[in-house]
Amino acid sequence: MELYSPEGLRVDGRRWNELRRFYCRINTHPIVADGSAYVEAGNTKIVCLLNGPHEPTRSQMNTQKGSLDIKLHVSPFSTTERRKVTRNDRRIQELSTILKNTFEQVVILKNYPRTIIEVNVRVLAQDGGLLAACCNAITLALVDAGIALYDYISAVSAGVFDNQILLDLNRLEEQDLSSVTIGVVGKTKKLSLVLSETRLPQDRLAKVFEVAVNGCHQLKDQMDAQVAKKGREKAITEELKTNWVQ
Amino acid sequence: MFKITLSPAERSYLHESLSCLSPIRPDARLNKQFRPLEATCSFLPGSNGSARIRMADGAECLASVKAKVVSLQLNNANSAQHLKNLIEVDLDINGIRDDSNLSSTIASSLKGSLVKHIPLEKLRLTHRYAFKLFIDIVVLSHSSVYPLTLLSLATYMALKSTKLPLLTSTVNDRDIEEQPMFSDDWESSLALFGDSSLSPPLLFVVAVVKDNIFIDPSPEEESVSENGICLTYANGKIISPLQTISLSPKDNTGINSAQILKAHALVKEIGPLVVKSLDEIVSDDSIKTIF
Numbered sequence: 001m002e003l004y005s006p007e008g009l010r011v012d013g014r015r016w017n018e019l020r021r022f023y024c025r026i027n028t029h030p031i032v033a034d035g036s037a038y039v040e041a042g043n044t045k046i047v048c049l050l051n052g053p054h055e056p057t058r059s060q061m062n063t064q065k066g067s068l069d070i071k072l073h074v075s076p077f078s079t080t081e082r083r084k085v086t087r088n089d090r091r092i093q094e095l096s097t098i099l100k101n102t103f104e105q106v107v108i109l110k111n112y113p114r115t116i117i118e119v120n121v122r123v124l125a126q127d128g129g130l131l132a133a134c135c136n137a138i139t140l141a142l143v144d145a146g147i148a149l150y151d152y153i154s155a156v157s158a159g160v161f162d163n164q165i166l167l168d169l170n171r172l173e174e175q176d177l178s179s180v181t182i183g184v185v186g187k188t189k190k191l192s193l194v195l196s197e198t199r200l201p202q203d204r205l206a207k208v209f210e211v212a213v214n215g216c217h218q219l220k221d222q223m224d225a226q227v228a229k230k231g232r233e234k235a236i237t238e239e240l241k242t243n244w245v246q
Numbered sequence: 247m248f249k250i251t252l253s254p255a256e257r258s259y260l261h262e263s264l265s266c267l268s269p270i271r272p273d274a275r276l277n278k279q280f281r282p283l284e285a286t287c288s289f290l291p292g293s294n295g296s297a298r299i300r301m302a303d304g305a306e307c308l309a310s311v312k313a314k315v316v317s318l319q320l321n322n323a324n325s326a327q328h329l330k331n332l333i334e335v336d337l338d339i340n341g342i343r344d345d346s347n348l349s350s351t352i353a354s355s356l357k358g359s360l361v362k363h364i365p366l367e368k369l370r371l372t373h374r375y376a377f378k379l380f381i382d383i384v385v386l387s388h389s390s391v392y393p394l395t396l397l398s399l400a401t402y403m404a405l406k407s408t409k410l411p412l413l414t415s416t417v418n419d420r421d422i423e424e425q426p427m428f429s430d431d432w433e434s435s436l437a438l439f440g441d442s443s444l445s446p447p448l449l450f451v452v453a454v455v456k457d458n459i460f461i462d463p464s465p466e467e468e469s470v471s472e473n474g475i476c477l478t479y480a481n482g483k484i485i486s487p488l489q490t491i492s493l494s495p496k497d498n499t500g501i502n503s504a505q506i507l508k509a510h511a512l513v514k515e516i517g518p519l520v521v522k523s524l525d526e527i528v529s530d531d532s533i534k535t536i537f
Contacts, residue, residue: 029386031303031304043292077292077380084336120340
């Protein structure tokens with residue numbers, strides 16, 4: 001299969017620097033969770049439910065700062081070929097640890113001593129960019145729950161095809177190309193997450209990062225627009241409520 | 247999951263009002279009325295059929311149906327037993343272990359009722375090959391003690407929206423083995439329940455308080471109920487399994503035949519209405535995102 005045509009088109013018809021369709025919603029589960037988000041990046045679909053900050057059920061309590069617990073559940077039907085993934089699958093555990101380490105840096109945990117923030121991420125469909133989509137979903141769920149963050153973390157993957165850099169890889173591209181997933185803090189150029197599971201030529205790294213950071217900024221804008229939209233809706237309903245009471 | 251704790255006075259009040267001659271439910275529903283629910287289907291591009299159901303109290307369930315081509319062992323004499331293996335039900339309830347008692351009981355009662363009501367012959371492709379259906383159910387959150395109604399509604403919709411690709415290669419491979427080939431055009435795919443007289447079963451859990459039967463009991467109602475009955479509805483009639491279940495921790499009183507008959511009549515009355523409204527959602531293919 002041709003991953004990048006001479007005319008400059010990829011397998012799904014995108015140009016090299018184009019993101020897949022990004023669709024996100026926050027506050028999707030207002031009753032059962034304190035914060036919730038739904039993220040679609042192309043055909044990758046993630047639901048994130050967040051509970052907390054609340055008192056930990058176990059005795060392990062940190063008096064200095066809050067603790068963060070991220071659990072990743074991969075549904076057996078998420079891949080093209082059905083595959084049941086157990087909860088202590090090594091790759092899943094590794095991804096959860098990476099997410100935990102990333103978000104411990106961005107959540108202002110010192111504001112929440114003696115509490116736990118429980119995050120459940122459920123993967124409904126996978127089509128490449130799993131870690132990036134999870135990262136974006138968790139950010140949105142944290143924002144929805146009103147938990148203090150230093151800034152958004154938006155993540156995206158990028159890869160190299162010959163001399164061409166490709167942004168936001170889908171599953172087909174991810175299988176064949178060397179790629180890296182990065183997470184960017186807000187609209188800065190600070191990286192809070194870098195994960196590469198393949199070899200990547202060192203001389204391309206700077207260019208790959210530049211393209212990916214650009215992609216992250218686009219995603220941040222989209223996420224921000226969604227949060228602002230939800231905020232406006234909330235403000236209107238609140239206003240209606242107070243007017244109705246008067 | 248929510249824990250409902252009612253004071254003795256509240257429990258007694260609720261129990262009294264539910265056991266009246268004309269019972270009053272806390273949310274003013276009729277005894278045959280469901281709480282509002284929200285449903286979508288066919289939103290997973292990688293599955294043959296999918297559905298999501300959310301109840302008003304936030305209880306939520308996702309179901310996916312995935313088909314895979316498997317080869318049948320030919321020298322197996324017991325072919326009916328063999329066809330039963332073409333359906334696999336997998337259940338994942340958030341916060342409950344997969345091998346827990348609740349999880350395995352629900353999965354087995356669902357599978358038992360599904361095997362009889364899925365047109366197994368439609369899964370048979372050729373003499374040597376058949377589709378195997380993997381039904382995966384994920385409960386994101388639930389409030390009921392026994393969330394079978396929720397699961398069953400989602401499974402019903404997922405099965406109803408299931409489409410299988412059209413076989414283009416020969417059906418008869420008795421003599422020469424041939425890999426089955428399918429049409430690339432998804433438009434020509436066949437619905438699993440397209441022209442079938444069968445319909446997936448629906449399982450309803452009803453709560454019993456004195457002589458009254460309540461459909462879709464809320465957690466509060468469950469906690470004061472004396473008994474629960476699980477009934478299966480398919481193709482206009484009540485079928486087996488019919489079982490009693492305990493919905494509340496308090497001592498269950500026995501169940502009498504009048505209560506079973508009442509439950510039977512109630513489910514028979516609402517069954518067609520539930521089927522009709524779910525079928526309407528399945529046939530409306532304008533919505534393709536879940537949230």
